Amino acid sequence: MDVSSLPISASQRGKLISAGYASLSSISSLSPSRLALDLKISENEAVEILKVASGRSGGQDKIESGSCAIVNGAQTAWDMLHEEEYSKCITTSCSNLDEILGGGIHCKEVTEIGGVPGIGKTQLGIQLAVNVQIPADYGGLGGKAVYIDTEGSFMVERVLQIAEACAQDMLEYNALLQRDSQACLVDTQPKSFLDNIFYFRVCTYTEQIAVINYLEKFLSEHTDVKVVIVDSITFHFRQDFEDMALRTRLLSGMALKLMKLAKKFNLAVVLLNQVTTKFKEGSFQLTLALGDSWAHAATNRIILYWNGNERHAFIDKSPSLPSASSPYTVTGRGIRNSTSNCKRVKLM
Amino acid sequence: MTPGELLRRPLPAQTAKLTLGCPILDRLLRGGIPCESITEIVAESGTGKTQLALQLLLAAQLPVSDGGLAAASLYLHSEFPFPFRRIHQLLFHRPRFPHNPLDRIFIEPLHSIDHLFDVLPRLDDIIPKSNIKLIVIDSIAALFRGEFDNNAPELxxxxxxxxxxxxxxxFYARKFGLAVVLTNQVTDVMESSDNLRIGNPVSLFTSGRKVCAALGxxxxxxxxxxxxMWREEDRVGDENVQTRRFLRVxxxxxxxxxxxxxxxxxEGLFGV
Incomplete structure (x- = not known):
């Protein structure tokens, strides 16, 4: 546990960190006089800090001794909450969409996005592969992307176009903050965006499974990858699979593996899915492909659909977000806010 | 082969494209038909699908500097007969090729879906041997329409x-860098049925009828x-009917x- 979570004054915290005491365990065995000497504070103050720290770590010890002994690497919900507060999201470049998603696409989660052909699934995929590279100075993750293309819809021209728009936006942002744009120019070349996307083209479902199995090794060698996009997860699994039970097994195995990767490497996994019709209550309705058991695979499910002449995104499933929908458009520059001035975000 | 080999690095800065043989149409498609993916042309009969397909067969033979693929093409047709007369006519108006262009167009009729599945595995040998860079199937809809009943297991x-x-x-498109062009027919959309929206929200109209692409x-x-592709009949004066044709993404x-x-x-198909 971090000293930054201790309920002590900011100056005390600053002194602790600058003296090299970053974790609670590092101060737990210290004497008050030693701490007072190191931090150049009064002994009374040091006693106070140690009291707070031991109270905190003592409480945690109890929890850890309960769980840690059984499951190695278990986390308390408190720690997870903290981590989540510090984790960043990948923006979709559409602020309305970001709003209903709670800031964007979250790391450590598997997000499934589906919709009819031409709604903008691939566009959103490319946009995320570009946006994950926005440097930390601009509120991004400064990471790289893995793009697994099963359909052949990934077009470099389009990536460059979206990357160019993204670089332009960053320059504008610089100008707004009156920052030295020269310093940041280096990494905003559209071509370098392309270099930071690891593109796998898979032509059969065996290749798809092989690549996903290989990802663990690949990601441990490329720890700066912050998003894995599969466009689409479905395509190779809709050819006549005689054995539907085998299909279900393969798919759920893949989903588990991706979930594990998301957690282990602290990255976002985005699965694009197709839609299909399902006979329900006497009529055909649109639903995401791959059936009911697959519906459990992703943490979040987002459905893209046409509402009149406007594209909309709808949160179908999420453990933490209210179900909501928001409009968006696909422009030459990428995914953006819808221009129509009706009510933007609809909470349900 | 290992999964690591499926990683493509560095990515090319541009996708190879096949010209349509007209600068205006090329501009609409930003250079032409992209290689390594499938392009579908949907139109009602008599709009110009086959015309465009034939034009592509010739364009593929152009040198790369002229937007072609400098390669032969394979034409699989399920709509009969193959329009030899028309392709001769097109040839007559094209710049002279150093070779006989007809030598570089391979034609195979398709009589059924089984026939297509018979042809597909053979392509693995034929494509590299004959230096094929373009496959046209005219039309995919004709193969499927009629062969299936309208019930759930059949569909x-x-x-x-x-x-x-x-x-x-x-798979072939990726492996050999092919451009693949398929043509498809249209189906009328009934006003009453709740229609599924695919692609642009504005519904597609041809000859004043509301349609959608066949095969669902x-x-x-x-x-x-x-x-x-669609056409509109414009009445000019009292008797003359002028047909206007359009192409849309x-x-x-x-x-x-x-x-x-x-x-x-x-001479062929041209944008205006």
């Missing part, structure tokens, strides 16, 4: 076949780019929704 079997064909074609939603998932990973008018002349 399920049908959509399985769609993905199988598409996957195989994409699952097939739409199988193509990367969908182009729609319904969906494509790299193109915005846009359209342009074209005419069919003796």
């Amino acid at each position: 399920k079997r049908r959509s399985g076949l769609f993905f199988k064909i598409s996957s195989k074609l994409k 939603l699952s097939w739409a998932n199988c193509v990367n780019t969908r182009l729609f 319904v969906f494509a990973p790299h193109l915005p929704d846009s359209s342009c008018e074209f005419v069919i002349r003796r």
Whole structure:
């Protein structure tokens, strides 16, 4: 546990960190006089800090001794909450969409996005592969992307176009903050965006499974990858699979593996899915492909659909977000806010 | 082969494209028909699908500097007969090739879906041997229409076949850098039925009728780019009816929704 979570004054915290005491365990065995000497504070103050720290770590010890002994690497919900507060999201470049998603696409989660052909699934995929590279100075993750293309819809021209728009936006942002744009120019070349996307083209479902199995090794060698996009997860699994039970097994195995990767490497996994019709209550309705058991695979499910002449995104499933929908458009520059001035975000 | 070899690095800065043989139409498609993916042309009969397909057969033979692929092409047709007269006519108006262009067009009739599945595995040998860089199937709809009953198990079997064909074609497209062009027919849309929206929200009209691409939603998932051709009858004066034709991008990973008018002349198909 971090000293930054201790309920002590900011100056005390600053002194602790600058003296090299970053974790609670590092101060737990210290004497008050030693701490007072190191931090150049009064002994009374040091006693106070140690009291707070031991109270905190003592409480945690109890929890850890309960769980840690059984499951190695278990986390308390408190720690997870903290981590989540510090984790960043990948923006979709559409602020309305970001709003209903709670800031964007979250790391450590598997997000499934589906919709009819031409709604903008691939566009959103490319946009995320570009946006994950926005440097930390601009509120991004400064990471790289893995793009697994099963359909052949990934077009470099389009990536460059979206990357160019993204670089332009960053320059504008610089100008707004009156920052030295020269310093940041280096990494905003559209071509370098392309270099930071690891593109796998898979032509059969065996290749798809092989690549996903290989990802663990690949990601441990490329720890700066912050998003894995599969466009689409479905395509190779809709050819006549005689054995539907085998299909279900393969798919759920893949989903588990991706979930594990998301957690282990602290990255976002985005699965694009197709839609299909399902006979329900006497009529055909649109639903995401791959059936009911697959519906459990992703943490979040987002459905893209046409509402009149406007594209909309709808949160179908999420453990933490209210179900909501928001409009968006696909422009030459990428995914953006819808221009129509009706009510933007609809909470349900 | 290891999974690591499926990683493509560095990515090319541009996708190879096949010219349509007209600068205006090329501009609409930002350079032409993209290689390594499937492009579908949807139109009602008599709009110019086959005309465009024939034009592509010749364009593929142009040198790369002229927007061609400097390669032969394979034409699989399920609509009969093959229009030899028309291709001769087109040839007559084309710049002279150093070779006989007809030598570089391979034609195979398709009589059924089984026949197509018979042809597909053989392509693995034929494509590299004959230096084929373009495959045209005219039309995919003619193969499927009529062979299936309109009930759930049949339709399920049908959509399985769609993905199988598409996957195989994409595999070759990737492996050999092919451009794949398929033509498709249209179906009328009944006003009463709640229609499924695929691609642009504005419904497609041809000859004043509201239509959509044949073969339904699952097939739409199988193509990367969908182009729609339509015609409008304009009454000029009392008797004369003038037909205007248009080409439109319904969906494509790299193109915005846009359209342009074209005419069919003796020399071929041109944007205006």
